Amino acid sequence: MNAPRLRARKLDIRNGHVDLSHGAGGRAMAQLIGEIFAENFANDLLAQGNDQAVFSVPPGRLAMTTDGYVVSPLFFPGGDIGSLAVHGTVNDLAMAGARPLHLSASFILEEGFPLADLQTIAQSMGAAAREAGVKIVTGDTKVVERGKADGVFISTAGIGVVPDGLDLSGDKARPGDVILVSGTIGDHGVAIMSSRENLAFETQILSDSAALNGLVADMVAACGPHLKLLRDPTRGGIAATLNEIAHQSKIGLRIEEDALPVKAEVAAACEFLGLDPLNVANEGKLLAFVAPEAAQDLLRVMRAHPLGKESAIIGACVEDPHHFVQMRTAFGGGRIVDWLSGEQLPRIC
Amino acid sequence: MKYVDEYRDGKLARGIAATIAREVRPDHLYRFMEFCGGHTHAIARYGLEDLLPQNVRMIHGPGCPVCVLPVGRMNDAIKLAQQPGVTLCTYADLMRVPGSDAMSLTKAKAAGADIRMVYSTLDALRIAQEEPSRRVVFFGIGFETTTPPSALAILQAKQLGLKNFSVFCNHVLTPAAIQAIVGAPEGAGKVPLDGFVGPAHVSVLIGTKPYGHFAETYKKPVVIAGFEPLDVIQAILMLVRQVNDGRAMVENEYIRAVTPEGNRKAQQTVAQVFEIRDTFEWRGLGAVADSALKIRAEYSEFDAEKIFDVTTVAAQDNPACECGAILRGEKRPTDCKLFGTVCTPETPMGSCMVSSEGSCAAHWTYGRFRDSQNRKAS
Numbered sequence: 001m002n003a004p005r006l007r008a009r010k011l012d013i014r015n016g017h018v019d020l021s022h023g024a025g026g027r028a029m030a031q032l033i034g035e036i037f038a039e040n041f042a043n044d045l046l047a048q049g050n051d052q053a054v055f056s057v058p059p060g061r062l063a064m065t066t067d068g069y070v071v072s073p074l075f076f077p078g079g080d081i082g083s084l085a086v087h088g089t090v091n092d093l094a095m096a097g098a099r100p101l102h103l104s105a106s107f108i109l110e111e112g113f114p115l116a117d118l119q120t121i122a123q124s125m126g127a128a129a130r131e132a133g134v135k136i137v138t139g140d141t142k143v144v145e146r147g148k149a150d151g152v153f154i155s156t157a158g159i160g161v162v163p164d165g166l167d168l169s170g171d172k173a174r175p176g177d178v179i180l181v182s183g184t185i186g187d188h189g190v191a192i193m194s195s196r197e198n199l200a201f202e203t204q205i206l207s208d209s210a211a212l213n214g215l216v217a218d219m220v221a222a223c224g225p226h227l228k229l230l231r232d233p234t235r236g237g238i239a240a241t242l243n244e245i246a247h248q249s250k251i252g253l254r255i256e257e258d259a260l261p262v263k264a265e266v267a268a269a270c271e272f273l274g275l276d277p278l279n280v281a282n283e284g285k286l287l288a289f290v291a292p293e294a295a296q297d298l299l300r301v302m303r304a305h306p307l308g309k310e311s312a313i314i315g316a317c318v319e320d321p322h323h324f325v326q327m328r329t330a331f332g333g334g335r336i337v338d339w340l341s342g343e344q345l346p347r348i349c
Numbered sequence: 350m351k352y353v354d355e356y357r358d359g360k361l362a363r364g365i366a367a368t369i370a371r372e373v374r375p376d377h378l379y380r381f382m383e384f385c386g387g388h389t390h391a392i393a394r395y396g397l398e399d400l401l402p403q404n405v406r407m408i409h410g411p412g413c414p415v416c417v418l419p420v421g422r423m424n425d426a427i428k429l430a431q432q433p434g435v436t437l438c439t440y441a442d443l444m445r446v447p448g449s450d451a452m453s454l455t456k457a458k459a460a461g462a463d464i465r466m467v468y469s470t471l472d473a474l475r476i477a478q479e480e481p482s483r484r485v486v487f488f489g490i491g492f493e494t495t496t497p498p499s500a501l502a503i504l505q506a507k508q509l510g511l512k513n514f515s516v517f518c519n520h521v522l523t524p525a526a527i528q529a530i531v532g533a534p535e536g537a538g539k540v541p542l543d544g545f546v547g548p549a550h551v552s553v554l555i556g557t558k559p560y561g562h563f564a565e566t567y568k569k570p571v572v573i574a575g576f577e578p579l580d581v582i583q584a585i586l587m588l589v590r591q592v593n594d595g596r597a598m599v600e601n602e603y604i605r606a607v608t609p610e611g612n613r614k615a616q617q618t619v620a621q622v623f624e625i626r627d628t629f630e631w632r633g634l635g636a637v638a639d640s641a642l643k644i645r646a647e648y649s650e651f652d653a654e655k656i657f658d659v660t661t662v663a664a665q666d667n668p669a670c671e672c673g674a675i676l677r678g679e680k681r682p683t684d685c686k687l688f689g690t691v692c693t694p695e696t697p698m699g700s701c702m703v704s705s706e707g708s709c710a711a712h713w714t715y716g717r718f719r720d721s722q723n724r725k726a727s
Contacts, residue, residue: 271353333396334718
């Protein structure tokens with residue numbers, strides 16, 4: 001991202017639209033980058049105006065991640081594609097116990113996209129990054145013809161530093177380990193679905209989109225050596241994440257339906273839409289697997305953090321050659337909690 | 350969630366389960382068929398079998414509309430979708446149902462056919478209005494519950510003067526299917542049954558009266574039940590009591606929604622637009638007389654079968670697929686060699702693995718942990 005030189009006429013952010021010249025490498029592109037992205041992401045590394053950011057890193061191992069965001073609609077109750085992109089990337093780093101440092105952001109814009117919307121998205125990304133304590137240090141902009149994209153797609157990458165001695169990984173859960181969730185499940189997916197226009201459905205549910213690195217830092221500080229793994233249950237909900245972990249760690253999981261925190265409105269919306277909150281996406285929640293002796297301490301620490309107030313112990317790991325995730329239903333019977341198979345859901349992240 | 354959680358109360362469930370356990374005769378095997386896929390799904394999803402005594406066995410019936418649609422009709426729908434200018438509107442459940450040669454609507458869509466998933470017939474009507482150059486065909490399937498919306502769509506299309514909307518009608522009738530099961534000739538394929546958990550939503554439409562025949566003529570108790578798990582377990586208790594008392598009557602557990610007469614207005618609307626077909630093929634049950642509906646001649650301008658000259662060619666299921674026997678209640682999902690091997694919800698070989706109401710999908714998704722437990726136990 002090159003910083004622009006001053007020019008006489010500013011972008012008409014209020015009424016203007018993205019056109020093909022904004023991706024053509026000329027002055028128009030430099031102006032777009034300068035007035036929208038550099039302005040909102042303001043930081044020293046980006047301000048250098050180079051094609052890459054050069055920086056030194058603190059001691060420890062590096063964590064790196066990448067993600068693409070194609071959510072529809074772009075603006076939803078509780079967030080937008082911009083804040084979602086920052087939160088999602090930060091969370092992927094945080095799940096390794098990493099302290100996130102820097103992000104990159106690459107934008108694919110559709111010709112005709114309102115500059116005002118782009119400005120809102122960039123503002124929201126900037127705010128989310130500042131709040132999470134990370135910098136967006138490099139980026140890229142491309143414009144494609146009308147009809148070749150859906151408004152805006154964002155790709156990100158992120159790096160962070162993992163403190164020495166911490167080794168969280170999906171294959172580390174062992175029989176006896178306790179499973180915790182950091183709050184109510186299914187909020188993001190329901191917020192997105194309720195804002196789709198062909199589902200005439202109104203609800204007060206806000207997306208839970210949030211950066212979890214602060215919560216994770218507290219958890220690591222309190223229970224680091226006892227933590228086995230963390231994962232944020234995004235697409236596919238906690239059902240998909242629990243199954244992934246059961247297979248990675250080659251164990252079975254047993255959870256209690258009664259213990260799952262679900263907002264009444266989310267439960268009602270899921271009932272109406274024929275969904276199971278277990279399969280619905282989250283963007284500001286994590287699942288933690290911890291040695292049993294530290295479970296209560298971890299629960300206390302999580303509940304003390306604003307993003308973990310409704311944390312709960314939801315189950316435990318067991319020996320199981322089939323790697324089943326089983327749930328005792330509130331009704332009293334047992335059942336499998338499975339991956340969702342091929343359901344038609346909107347683009348949620 | 351008010352008005353729903355009350356019907357999923359674990360404490361009440363344990364109370365009813367204890368009563369069932371107390372009242373069943375240890376020397377009798379109670380075999381009840383839940384006709385509806387909605388019940389099959391509830392039983393699997395809430396783990397209801399875990400609350401029943403060993404000698405109360407639930408047998409899954411054919412009441413899953415996606416499951417009973419024969420391959421030939423699925424092929425017809427795929428062919429319709431491939432016609433130039435046609436937009437086929439369908440409920441999402443049907444997208445992955447395999448037709449012949451492993452073809453499906455999903456595959457036809459990927460190859461370029463204009464197939465759109467809709468939530469209701471109104472969506473299909475709207476598409477027809479907004480895109481007058483497209484010939485919009487609604488893929489109508491289902492029992493008595495989904496028939497009134499199809500009827501209304503046709504009446505509305507007529508009122509709006511739409512020339513580009515039609516319905517491919519595959520609506521079927523519940524009592525005819527129950528008749529096919531209880532009236533099947535005695536023999537190897539006949540499933541011994543002690544009673545039925547009767548349909549929930551279907552009964553809201555048709556009422557309790559149509560089931561009287563099965564109680565009177567065939568001496569099979571019927572208890573109409575809602576789709577919540579407490580409804581189902583309560584209905585099972587009522588069936589156990591009928592069996593123990595030697596009674597066979599139609600009882601209504603679902604009084605909060607079902608009346609003896611049903612929804613008269615819906616019945617009239619359906620009768621205005623549809624009439625009985627002489628015969629219709631069901632997967633599992635074969636050709637069943639008077640078991641389905643077709644669009645009346647006066648609405649033939651909205652009948653996709655007439656407009657596109659559909660002639661259904663009977664087609665075979667995958668020979669190893671046991672969907673047929675499973676739909677008749679003759680076999681269990683685990684009796685099928687394909688179950689869980691090549692046939693899973695991701696790659697369904699038969700229709701029972703597609704719909705979430707299908708016996709195979711329900712057992713795979715929620716209940717398959719019991720198979721390994723059973724093997725261990727035996």
